[in-house]
Amino acid sequence: MKPAVFKKTAQVTIMMLIISALLPVLAFAATGFTNVVYKDGTVSGSVYSDTYSVNSQVYVYDPSGNKIGTASTATYSVYNDVYTYNFSLSGLSSYAYLKLLEQVTGSVYHTVYNTSSSNNNNHSGGGGGGGAIPSGSTISVSSDGSLDANTLKNALANNDVVELKLSGDLVLIPAKALVDYVSDKNKALKITNDKGTYLLPLYVLKLEDLAGKLGTDVDNTTIKVSISAASDEDANGLTTAASALGGTVASQAVDFNLAALGPDNKSQAIDLGSNYLSRTLPLSKSVNPSKATAVVYDPATKKLSFVPSVFNNTDSTNEVVIKRNSNSIYAVIELDKSFADSQGHWAQSNIELLANKLVIDGVTDTSFQPERNITRAEFAALVVRALGLNTVTGGTYFKDVDSSNWFSGVVGAAVTAKIIDGYEDNTFRPDQSITREELAAMVVRALDYAGAKPEVSSDRQAELLGKFKDANQIVWGQQEMAEAIEAGIVDGITDNTIAPASQATRAQSATMLKRLLTKANFIN
Structure with a gap:
């Protein structure tokens, strides 16, 4: 196993090869992406690899698989267990997501979703794009959560990602506005308020099955999405659980929920299968990703568990993107454990x-x-x-x-x-x-x-x-x-x-x- 830090010299490289041959430990290779952001026509991030390369590149593909650019300026940054190369490519059209291929080993793909505040998508083809970008990809939702079906349907017809900006904590989405788009993996709703953001790909919604379980049809089915502050009892329980682990809470405790509603408000939980949906929590300060994690809080057991999460800390943004295939109460805690x-x-x-x-x-x-x-x-x-x-x-x-x-x-x-x-x-x-x-x-x-x-x-x-x-x-x-x-x-x-x-x-x-x-x- 390679040590954590070493200088790139021939002498030390030979020494490490000798040591690795003598020690009976597992060896682990590493190649992949980290800190990748696609926003406002620019995709940037880092590629890491345990293989040094003087020709590190990142190829960029649109959702249809067309190559639209090359971040040929990927540059060597630092060595810490692995070599890290920073890359950036600007002037891109607005897509729901991009697929990236690293060219250190040429075998690792990564999908990054568009996090622009207003994500319009015209799929006009290639590079910097061309043609008019449709307007109307952001819809304001009143505090009672009501949403006009035709307004949403028209927005989805012209945009892959439609933002629903909430005045309150919930939105009531008419399923009939979604039925034409659930088979399109590019279509998604970005639901946001001051407490967080929920990215909901429409393909995870099995509308006919949900309507059947509710004893109704799709026209009378509603998809309810809520982003709300956890109750005082749950927030206090979460803080107590974090303290018991030696940690401190670094964000608001937010309850993300997703359900289907039928007549008389009959409710049906939505099974996400193995689809990890993204939820974003704003942070009031920058945190060290190696000493922080997003957690899910279980009110029944009053315990915290790890949640897959990626931190974005920039001059203008401190947030965490949580990835999970179920819904609950989430927060960020900081710890500093050692043995x-x-x-x-x-x-x-x-x-x-x-x-x-x-x-x-x-x-x-x-x-x-x-x-x-x-x-x-x-x-x-x-x-x-x-x-x-x-x-x-x-x-x-x-x-x-x-x-x-x-x-x-x-x-x-x-x-x-x-x-x-x-x-x-x-x-x-x-x-x-x-x-x-x-x-x-x-x-x-x-x-x-x-x-x-x-x-x-x-x-x-x-x-x-x-x-x-x-x-x-x-x-x-x-x-x-x-x-x-x-x-x-x-x-x-x-x-x-x-x-x-x-x-x-x-x-x-x-x-x-x-x-x-x-x-x-x-x-x-």
Whole structure:
């Protein structure tokens, strides 16, 4: 494993190669995007990679897959575990989102949504665009939440993203205004007030199914979206929970909610599946992303959990973009956790980062035990936390997982999300140390759930695994191992060994989770 900081000299590079060949630790590659913003015709951010490149570029594509520009000025910035290259490209037309391809390794894509205050979209083709940009992409919503169906329908006909600016805390969206656009993945509503912003892609709304569950038709169905301050009781409970963790609250506690309404205000929750929708919370100050996280507050248990979140701190803006596939009360907290037995460890920064994100816990308040092996149940719990999933209780999944086990709920969540499966004898073997092969499979399935898994052809799989002389020891996870390598998360222990049967430590697992979250753009 490479150390956190080193100078780019040939002497030190050779030294690191010798050390990496001698130490039996997992090696992790890293390539991806961070701090990417698309706003007011400009896309900017950073590419990181553990491969140094003198020709770093970022290719920019519109939602239809047409290449519209190249950020050829991507420049080397800093080395800290990985090389970072800053890029910026201006003069772009206004699209709902852009897709970026990094050209350090040429294999990592990233989708960035338009966060302009008024996002008009004419798809007039290429570069700086041309032709008239339709007006009317912002609609003011009165304090009672009422919204005219025809006004919204006409706005959606001319714009991919329509902003609904709320005077109050809610909007009541006539489903009949949306029915013509729910099959178009470019169409979205940007719902905003002084407490936050909710980006709602229309394709997540299964209007016919929702109407059926409400016992009505689409014409009589309403989509209710609310962005409101949490109650005093819940806000106080959240503050108390943060204090118990050694943290402080750094934002207002905001309740984001999404539901379908039928006649007589009958309500139906909207299942988002694995679609991670973005919600933005304004912050009153700049925070350090490595010592802060967005959290979800559960009023029933009065506990806080990690939520995938990316912080944007600029001269004019301090905000956090929260990504989750369910709705609840969210806030930002700041922490500064460390463990005595991890000081000076190669994985110290990753351990402390994820501890501050509430993804990993210490064995005690001061001990992490970084070199201890990690079990299948323990790693399943970490992956479930990293994805911000709710636990699932009450199911019978494996004959060696009982509802009384501490890991029952996380195993249920991981099974539901198709992240884990058991052995042929219907066991999960929760206390068995996890192998690299099993760990790679869980991570790749988590990437798939988050919509960030790379596609690997059979030829590419053979190429990726062919350089490892022990690849024939992979029992069943050849595809998953290849995809983990392609994603830049797993690499060989040496140049020609992958060691699929070796067991992972807590430090190595923390590092892999950090790479997973960064690859999925769930942290920065």
